[in-house]
Amino acid sequence: MRRGMRITAAVLASAMLTLGAAGCGGKKTTSDSGGAGGEAKKTLKVGLAYDIGGRGDQSFNDAAARGLDRVKSELNIQTKELSAKPDEPDSDKEARLKLLASGGFNPVVGVGFAYTAPITKVAKDFPNTKFLVVDADQCKVSGANVEGACFSEEQGSFLVGAAAALKSKTGTIGFIGGVNVPLIHKFWAGYEAGAKAAKPDIKVLPAKYLTQPPNFNGFKDPALGSDAAKGQLDAGADVIYHAAGGAGIGVIKTVGAAQKLAIGVDSDQYNQPAVANVKDFILTSMVKRVDVAVFDFVKAVADNTFTAGTKKYDLSNDGVGYATSGGKVDDIKAKLDQYKQEISSGQLKVPTS
């Protein structure tokens, strides 16, 4: 290799590594030792492993983090969080779980469907440790010490889809998904079905996915969300629902700047500091109670009421739903709650893809 090129190559390679580091946003792990004076509930230590993004992703992982924070403050239990590397193979996730389990952490939580297989595998080696996988793949787990939480995102999305259709003045609404993966297809399917149900002549713009796997920037980069939102606004949409994690911040800001309406996702984004200045343009949010799933699981282990198997979080148990902060959907609340009731009772079936 020629000399000049060798140095260029080195600089490029290092730059790539550094970019990787910057992109991951150096979030420090937290480990407050809890029971400094409080009564020791048993010496539980919770270990939680994130999928890529980790704490601070303004979305799914943050919802899990909220659950963990509640565990810490309300149950006074010590916690530890580990983040994943981008693009890692399953074996890295296994190693991470093993590291936690062998370090005495019990229970152990894996956030994200990619942890399903690794947890199933590792749980066998640690029969006395309880495991939770959030978003269990195919809503299936095995093992007497494993719980799987799965969410019916399509049901919540149905409701916000109905809200979007009812609130649209132009008759056109949009959807922005972070990455083109089946999970996000569920959000889209429910959203579109809800909109059509509430207003059959509504025009729903084709779903816009920010990136293709394995590029998961679509869950991270607000600039991508912002650009996509501009496109959908130009196409006439006046209500836009995003299922794009951190990139959705860009969607909400852009939509808010245009004085149109945005719909948040995962948590009640009306209360999120990152979008506080445009919160008046947040119509509602599709909430997915990952925090509840995490908290309930830890509490069940602490109370010795743990049961293995999957647990479904849907409209019927408020595991998903829509947010009412800001009061923008108060006038259509009756209609939405009617849909909610019909879905909960099984009367109305929501498609998942």
Added chain:
Amino acid sequence: MPHDEGEPAVRLTSITKRFPGVVANRDVNITVRRGEVHALCGENGAGKSTLMKILYGMQRPDEGAIEVDGAEVTFHTPADAIARGIGMVHQHFMLADNLTVLENVVLGAEKLHGIGAAAGRKIKEIATQYGFDIEPNRLVEELGVGDRQRVEILKVLYRGARILILDEPTAVLVPQEVDELFGNLRDLKAEGLTVLFISHKLDEVLSIADRITVIRRGETVATVNAAEVTSRRLAELMVGSELPSPETRESTVTGDEQFSVSGLTVRSPEGRAIVDDVSFAIHLGEIVGIAGVEGNGQGELIEAIIGMRPVTAGTVRFAGADITQWSTRRRREAGIAYIPEDRQRHGLVLDRPLWENRMLGHQTRPPNARGPWIDRRGARADTTRIVKEYDVRTPGIDVLAAALSGGNQQKLIVGREMTGNPRLLIAAHPTRGIDVGAQAAIWEHLRKARADGLAVLLVSADLEELIGMSDTLHVILRGRLVATVDVTDVTPEELGSAMTGAEPADGATAGDTA
């Protein structure tokens, strides 16, 4: 001639410079009088460069003293030397093409006269004083080689130099430009400046220098007056032995045509004919020379013949076959040997050891290869043989080619190309930039090969080499062969005129030689 009285401009006394395991300069004594042109002669690697680096502050001597204008000095950096009025013009120009002459001159010396009108006035003043005909506002890229060199000298003068070191300044010039340079140097001398002139072209040294110091293996051999020495004596001083006398050659040209081109045309991507309808033939045992001012298509002609450049029209025949469409590799395997013009870019891979360089261009044939495999043992053994037979001075065959001096690099290339029974040798500037010892050896090899029936195409800028070596000599001008010269009856000056297209030289027959 300057008088001996007064302090000398530079006096180097007992300079010794050691590198680990080597003494580069040993007890060197040189006295350069004020206002003289003093030449420093020696083979490559004899220690000239080290000595000049010491004088220019780039290296410090282990022993000995430097006196400038009678005062002992110690230089830590070239800046110290410049402050003492010493300037150096390097062999390779250090100019920014896309800047003007003025910008190049003031670059790095902005503090002296600024970068505006004052600087321009100063440059004009210097140019007038020393007889330089240079327009400060022209772009350097528009200048020819000779003018660029003058800009380099101007740079040094602008910084206030009274003592100029010129490192092989004529290597890049054609005879007419050399004359102009020498005119400039005489003007400098007339203005009282001192010039230290490094060269191994003996005739030039004799024509410009007042006194000549010869260095051999790090030691000063002698300082002689140019008027009292012959070029032959000088060469003997340099190599330290008696030179072989130039033999009266007998023609070995046979009637067998080994190689020919007819109607060969090479066009640039823009469609301009760089080589224009060239036809000539080479017979077994014949050396055909091509003379021309650089840039008149000889480089492209050679590249077309070796197959590195596509031919627009015409045919190339070799040993009875039409090879116009053959790849370079096929041509080489068929027995065409090639000594390229630019040995560092085309002839060697500098970052690899000698034995791997010995394989270059011969990597498909024994002793370097066996089937698809490299034959390391064979290649190494043969490299050792070449190093011995061609007197390549190196501590071993595992040193990198970059570590050798130019002459020794060239000897390796010549040795390599003479190996493997070549049937045609294309030699471009085979002795450019190398010392007389190596030069004589390479000529000897060429003669021997010719006597053994090799056909040789010789392209060179060294007119004496061309006249002395060639059996047939063509002149190339703007891509066309414009004349064929009788080598028994032509002087370099006449040939030089023919090359510039001024008028047909005596003994030249005008017209194509097709």
Added chain:
Amino acid sequence: MPAWVAILRGLGPRQITLRVGAPIIALVIALVITMILLRAAGVDPFNAMTSMIDYGTTSSSVVEILNRATGYYLSAIAVAIGFRMALFNIGVDGQYRMAAMLAAVLGGAVALPAPLGQILVIVAAMLVGGAWAAIAGLLKVTRGVSEVISTIMLNAIATGLIAYLLNPARLAEVRPGSNNVATPPIPESGQVPGFELAGGTVFGLIVLAVAVGIAFHVVINRTRFGYDLRISGLSLTAARASGVDSRRMIVTTMALSGVVAGLVGMPELLGASYQYSLNFPAGLGFTGIAIALLGRNNPFGIGLAALLFSFLDQSSDVLQLNDVPKEIVLVMQGTVVLTVVIVYELVRRFEIRLQQRAVAAELAAGHVIAGEKPAGGPE
């Protein structure tokens, strides 16, 4: 005398010291820089290092490190093949993902008896990777497109193409209720069994990686093709003058780099995941660039570099456990690469200077290598 003895003799003791000492010096410098960084981040560097080493040497970590290093190694060799010819194949990432996905589809669709199925999948991956990379080579020689640009573009195109093909309507399937999309799994007869160790299963295809490393060494250093490739990388002009057809060489080298790139995903595909899904590891191609640089494009050096990178990756979790941000590992990897490149460049210059001195000594002494006659023209 054997060639290596001669080479060592030619080098002399000082240069041998340099050869061995340079990487050690570079690593020590990188280590010191990292320690300072850790210190600055408010962590006890010695504790952090100890925990990394403790965790990295457990039996299950060793297995992990070996498995991860297998992919890294193949990726870095693919990059190194290009580097040796001064071609910058940034497209290893796209090449191996395309190859792994299409090979996974093939493996899931065709059931052949034991060695044939595996061979089929592996050969298919090599062909896909080679073809994908050859596009960049062809663009370079026909249209003059820099391979840096074209391979980056081809990575993006590969990503799009995979997203298009990895769809239940086309080559993949979604199991009911799943968040994953995957190609049909490769049946057990098509999988490559691993080596069972105390800490887990080491990829069976680690053997393939070693074989590729040896083949790389032999081809580059011992064959005419390898010679042409190396000199083309050092001086394209000299290579052309020596008869190398540089255009063909560029296409061949790119394709060869792609063929090896095609293998990068194979250990994971045939030894662990048995399917290409959204979870299939990506980005190995970029890591390979850094590892190739660190390993000096030398198969043995790349092996060590791959193990080092893999070890550092493995210990990123244990650092998090000790409240060290995991990104420090990326900083460490970058630091190691930069120090190695810089130290080697300095050593290289120093070496040339040493050799030039040796040559000067030869001239001063005035004898030729054989030492049997004084200087002078040949008789």
